[in-house]
Amino acid sequence: MKLNSKFTEKKATRDGLGDGLLELGRNPKVVVLCADLEESTKTKAFKQKHPKRFFEAGVAEMNLVGMAAGLALDGYIPFATTFAVFGTGLAYGTVRQSVAINKANVKLACTHAGVTVGEDGETHQMLEDVSLMTGLGITTVVPCDYLEAKRATIAAASWPGSLYLRFGREKTPIITDASTPFKIGEAEIFRDGSDIAIIANGIEVFQALEAAKILKTKGVSARVINCHTLPLDEKTVLKAARACGAIVTAEEHSIHGGLGSTVSRLLAEKAPTPTEFVGTRSFGESGTASQLMERHGLTAPYIARVAALAESRK
Amino acid sequence: MQEKRRRRLERIAWELRGDIVAMVANAKSGHCGGPLGLAEVFSVLYFHSMRHDAKKPLWRERDRLYLSNGHVCAVLYAALARSGYFPPEELLSFRKLGSRLQGHPHRNERIGIETTAGMLGQGLSVSVGAALAARLDKSKRRVYCVASDGECQEGSTWEAAMAASNYNLSNLTLLIDYNNVQISGHVSEVMRLEPFAAKWKAFGWNVLEARGNDVESVAQAIEKAKLEKSRPTAIICRTTLGKGVSFMEDNPEWHGKPPDAEQARRALEEISERLEKL
16 A cells, blocks of 8 residues: 655644535535635635535524535535534534435535644544534545545545535644555555454544554554545455454544444454454543543554554454 | 305314424424414415426516524425425425424425524524515515514514615515424523514504414415515514424423324324314
């Protein structure tokens, strides 16, 4: 797998949303809706370039999503943007009925997911959004870095149907480059290995790659899979389970109903495998992003420890 | 309005009433009070005011109707069937397994159902989006939304009201079924909405009042709304819940209860007596 091996440049995935939208501006059907957060969600550049296709909803997220549904029903490709806690939490009923049941082609693009929101604290650190959206059958993409976030945004416009795109606030290392394959729905093996497979999404993919380095010093060969989309790329996950015999999932999300739960259900059905889960088990709190990563056990050393545990259960 | 046209619309309204009672009685579940009160509004919309063609349900320039208070869908289904979107016999599949006519509407544009509704307070938001889409398309098509009075207790209704006014959506007309009844009693007793017209005016809307069970009054208000150049229009339609069936009128019990066989027979008898006189 070709990656940007230096990991020196850092950028937030939310910037990928902004830059992706700017590129999509060429498509006259693409419209952007915002709920008073154009700076934070990085949609301001689109607004400046395409003011007629930018709609401000104000602090009214139910209406943000409802308006997007109306635009979608008439053939537009709306990106409804806000923070994850508002878009998937506050507006859940509207997403359920007017987007999911309605089969409206709305791209719900939310930033500020996860504990790395930092100082704003627990009310703003959305940790249940993937569970909520996948429960509605909405395809969910959690990009691993800025570049993948931009590519996911661009790919979302031509994806047939509604999508949930999940982005973070914090600057994180860019680990992919232009040659890294990306296709919604297809997981990619970012590092090969045979003793254990770490299946991760979002910013946890970088932590998983770092964990694999730690494991290597201990003689454990770890495979790292960037599993950015749910529903799962079942083939890649099952292949990893059969080849490695032990699994760790890693996500900046609750262990209930996200990537880990989904992987373990698949494994329980098709290939029972010792599995351990890295993810949050409580609401967040105020602190720096790195302190909170530490506090919730989302960092590479913790993943490496949990991986060793899974491996010992083989 | 010409006498002939008025009589035709009235006749259709009473035919819709017959359909509604038959559907709900046959389903042995569902709402008939609200739909009966809306018969004139739907007769006017589908047979007089709206530009639509049942033979071309996906025609891009059709006027749109988004039903927000999904539980009154029996009147929508009856109006769609009588407009030719699907055979009238299909009305008897209402609320049955596998039916296209779900207990609350499920979007199916091919038979004229423009949006899914049931959870209240969403239809106006979807209508605002559709009105913005019409504007982006530089289209003259109009967007209609039907909502209920009780539904205006949902905060999301007012989020949408704010946006429609903010975007000067004069191509959007909201018809509010003001029968003053919601599931647990009279609206004025459950959660007061008054001063209702003043609320819409304060949100920047052009507000009209209509006698909702008078086809001429409804049609005039809709025509007047078309002349408005800068604001969305709300037409507060004063209707009577259960209109046309003496034992249902203005009785909150009939918000969501189906008539039994004997009640349905009596209701249909009252309706056909009325039809004979028209």
